[in-house]
Amino acid sequence: MAPTGVQVTVAAAFQPILDLRDGAVVGYEALARPLDGTPPATLFANARAEGRMSEVDRECRAEALRVAAHAGLGAPFALFLNADAGALEDDLPDLPLGGATPIIEITERALTERPEAVLRTLTELRRRGWGVSLDDVGADSRSLAVMPLLYPDVIKLDLRLLSERDPADIARIVTAVGDEAERRRATVLAEGIDSDAQLQMARAAGATLGQGFMLGEPGPLPEQLPAAGRPLRLAGAGGDPSGPLPYHRVTNWKRPTRGPLALAERAAALMSGQASLLGPTGMLLAAPDAAHTSERYEPLRDSLAFVGVLEPGALEDTWTEVALGPGYAACFVARRDGGEWCFATSYDRELVVECALLLMARLPQPRR
Numbered sequence: 001m002a003p004t005g006v007q008v009t010v011a012a013a014f015q016p017i018l019d020l021r022d023g024a025v026v027g028y029e030a031l032a033r034p035l036d037g038t039p040p041a042t043l044f045a046n047a048r049a050e051g052r053m054s055e056v057d058r059e060c061r062a063e064a065l066r067v068a069a070h071a072g073l074g075a076p077f078a079l080f081l082n083a084d085a086g087a088l089e090d091d092l093p094d095l096p097l098g099g100a101t102p103i104i105e106i107t108e109r110a111l112t113e114r115p116e117a118v119l120r121t122l123t124e125l126r127r128r129g130w131g132v133s134l135d136d137v138g139a140d141s142r143s144l145a146v147m148p149l150l151y152p153d154v155i156k157l158d159l160r161l162l163s164e165r166d167p168a169d170i171a172r173i174v175t176a177v178g179d180e181a182e183r184r185r186a187t188v189l190a191e192g193i194d195s196d197a198q199l200q201m202a203r204a205a206g207a208t209l210g211q212g213f214m215l216g217e218p219g220p221l222p223e224q225l226p227a228a229g230r231p232l233r234l235a236g237a238g239g240d241p242s243g244p245l246p247y248h249r250v251t252n253w254k255r256p257t258r259g260p261l262a263l264a265e266r267a268a269a270l271m272s273g274q275a276s277l278l279g280p281t282g283m284l285l286a287a288p289d290a291a292h293t294s295e296r297y298e299p300l301r302d303s304l305a306f307v308g309v310l311e312p313g314a315l316e317d318t319w320t321e322v323a324l325g326p327g328y329a330a331c332f333v334a335r336r337d338g339g340e341w342c343f344a345t346s347y348d349r350e351l352v353v354e355c356a357l358l359l360m361a362r363l364p365q366p367r368r
Helices: 040-049 053-070 085-090 108-113 115-127 142-150 167-184 196-204 246-251 261-276 295-302 349-360
Strands: 010-019 025-034 078-082 101-106 131-137 154-158 187-191 209-211 257-259 283-287 306-309 319-325 328-337 340-346
Touching: 010 053, 025 040, 025 053, 025 101, 040 053, 053 078, 078 131, 101 115, 108 115, 108 142, 115 131, 115 349, 131 142, 142 167, 142 306, 142 319, 142 349, 154 167, 167 187, 187 196, 246 319, 246 328, 246 340, 246 349, 257 261, 261 295, 261 319, 261 328, 261 340, 283 295, 283 349, 295 306, 319 349, 328 349, 340 349
Parallel strands: 025 078, 078 101, 101 131, 131 154, 154 187, 187 209, 283 306
Antiparallel strands: 010 025, 010 209, 257 340, 283 319, 319 328, 328 340
């Protein structure tokens, strides 16, 4: 239970986000600064532990929007706002009238902890005119696994964290981000630009936007706002986690193979075996039919970024497995038909992502 009579007061600081092509300011990221001097990380850790995350998150966001509106920060500037997924579920903000284009920042942790809530929330925010940014890419390889499911408008590469990784990891992350950005027409933003070397790294990684102490420190919005640069382009709506089941989506255009259960299981094992090679950048989502158990997926939890399994029979007793990661996408579907099984595997990435969204949105929610 949240303690009563406790009030947290925060100020909003704003760090400029620059277009690396011409140096123009395209927007600001709003950051919370507790007035009592408490470090922001401590504030949020305490709020989460005390069950007050929604309250604190709401106050931080409201203060940032209030200050931005008072300073006249409007279009075509963008305003990046950090948000807790659980808090957003409880308090979905409206689009500020006449204000800057709001961009909500989400981490991979938010999606994997509360997938159904996050996907539903992002769908509604997009309907209200918000953009979506995937934050902290480079901090954890799991971000690459969930990136396609969020349909981000902005992908934020954290250069400070990226520089601590092995060169092979850096190359894999930059390649995956570039591929996703090109596919979705998303914008790559490099954060943590504190030196000329990091600026060059940002440009080499394909970032067109940047932020960091070298480009501008967090602080009050300037009394005289700078001339706005190019407006941030929102890539468009995300995927739809509703609609036909994966079995029907795949077999609608791909004729299924008929055979005994052993043959269907062999086909599924081939796909999950390939998925295991994705390591910490891959995910496996599964919806077994009522005749199967989830035990065969347990060994993959130690090697993959995320493994999500629905209750057996959750998808009308069809059997679905989805593997997704940088450079690989596959969806296996099967259904019993009398004494035989009808099954098929699709490698069409867009179709696979649609099927993954449908499974992700139906995963059981953890207790709060």
